Amino acid sequence: MHVPDGFIDAPISAATAVVAAGAIAVSLRGARRELDERTAPLAGLVAAFIFAVQMLNFPVAAGTSGHLLGGALAAILVGPYTGVLCVSVVLLMQGILFADGGLTALGVNITDMAITTTVVAYAVFRGLVKILPRTRRSITAASFTAALLSVPAAALVFTLLYSLGGTTDVSLAKVATAMIGVHLLIGIGEAAITALTVGAVIAVRPDLVYGARGLEQRLKLRVNGELVDAQAPLEPAxxxxxxxxxxxxxxxxxxxxxxxxxFYASSNPDGLEKVAADQGIDQKAKEHASADSPLADYGVRDVDDARLSGGLAGVIGVGVTVVAGTGVFWAVRKRRGTTSQAA
Known part of the structure; x- marks a missing residue:
């Protein structure tokens, strides 16, 4: 769902840039509370994992593919504020290095793919875990539902932004129907990836899953010959x-x-690209400012072998993202420690 330059006009692009900057500033402050000695090292890894999985487009309908957005996964694993930062780091790396998502549309993409998905997913997730039984299975189920709903929510926000600043005269009703319809299907893939990943981490280190903190299950202890309820962590730390x-x-x-x-990912256009082509949204799309980047379109320039070129680009992307993300989150973590000492 990376929005290229030219889809949204300058005033709305500028407005979303202000929204994105404000959200990142708030998230930097919020992440100080979320990041600790457990999550700080993992936050950069979560960003790198999202980058990697976003390269794996999966087919969802005839001639259409989808890919992970990652907001739900990041929010549940490392917290909603840190989650916004994780996805924003990914979008920044993709826009600058790989010409994926317009640079003038960076505010649109952060607002849509980072803020919307994270906020919606974490709100749904927290609401569900409050009413579901407090078990590992309930966390996984809540993760699935939260991720599923976050994708059409992002599609709806894009449609709203397009209604305010779209550069082509097309039927908004058709755009909304097409966007939400295809992204409901993409949401199923997002939900499956999110639930599988969260479930895998919970299985080995539940204490590292931010969304699972404080969730407990009833255990029985024998006291004076009688079994009584006792509270214990979901899994031992x-x-x-x-x-x-x-x-x-x-x-x-x-x-x-x-x-x-x-290399085996679907080559079909993703949901936004397909809708844009079918509905004429892409009539005024502009060439990416980083189109001549050595890594543009997820390939390494001058490497003729497609498999090797794409693989090298992917490895470089993961490496750059984990370094950039880890640097950001360690700085935020360090700032938290400095602030605590000053207080």
């Missing part, structure tokens, strides 16, 4: 899987997905 092993495993998985599996 002393899991055999260390944070370092989890981080290394996640990074290796991201590199494999971006460097190898991405």
């Amino acid at each position: 002393t899991s055999r899987t260390s944070r370092r092993k989890l981080w290394i495993g996640g990074l290796v998985t991201s590199l494999l997905l971006a460097g190898f599996v991405s």
Whole structure:
């Protein structure tokens, strides 16, 4: 759903840039409370994983594909404020290095793909975990539903932005119907990826899942010969899987997905590209400012072998994103420590 330059006019693009800047400023402050010695090292990895999985377009309908947006996954794993920052880092890397998503449309993309998906997903997730039984399965189910709903929400926000600043005269009713319809299908893929990932992390280190903190299940203790209810953590924090092993495993998985599996991703246009072509939204699309980047279109310039070119670009993207994301989150974490000492 990366919006290119030219889809949205300058005033609305500027307005969304202000919204995005404000949201990032708020998220930087909020992330200080979310990031600790457990989540700070993982936040950069989450950004890199989202980058990698976004390269894996999956077919959703005839001639149409979809890919992970990542807001729900990031919010549940590392917190909503940190989640906004994770997806924003990914979008920034994609726009600058890979010519994916317009630079003048960066505010639109952050508002739509980072803010909307994270806010909607985490609100739905928190609402569900309050009413569902407090089990690992309920967290996974809530993750699935939250991710599913976040994608059509983003499609709806894009339609709203297009109604305010679209550069072509097309039927908004047709745009809304097409966008929401195809992104409901994409949302199923988003939900499956999110639930599987959250479930996998919970299985080995539930204490590292931000959305699972404070969730407890009833255990029975024998006191004076009688069984009574007792509160215990969902899983013991002393899991055999260390944070370092989890981080290394996640990074290796991201590199494999971006460097190898991405070659087998669907080549069909994604939901927004398909709707834009069918409805005429792309009539005034502009060439990307970074179209001559050595990594434009997720390939390495002067590398003729398509498999090698795409794989190298994916590996570079994961590496750059994990370094940039980790740097940002460690700085935020350090700032939290400095602020606490000053207080």
